Amino acid sequence: MGLSTRLIVGGAVAGVALTYYVRSRRARTGEGYLDIVRSLPGDVMRWADETRERAVKAIEDGKTAARRRDEEFARQLLAAGSPPEA
Structure with a gap:
């Protein structure tokens, strides 16, 4: 194409x-068609800002969950002790 x-x-x-x-x-x-078209740039900017904020929050929530999971995994490894030697 x-x-x-x-x-x-x-x-x-x-x-x-x-x-x-x-x-x-x-x-x-x-609303009238012209009013909607006039407000469109502001609506797009607002939507982009909200999307960016949601993405940042989702990333932070993911990092927090990963830290918790890693801490729990480390605790489980320490609790299990060292493996028996062959």
């Missing part, structure tokens, strides 16, 4: 997504 085809397909997909977003938000809130 050539570059021009990719650009056309990407533009069409973006247009469909934008149309869906605007229509669903209009049905949900009753």
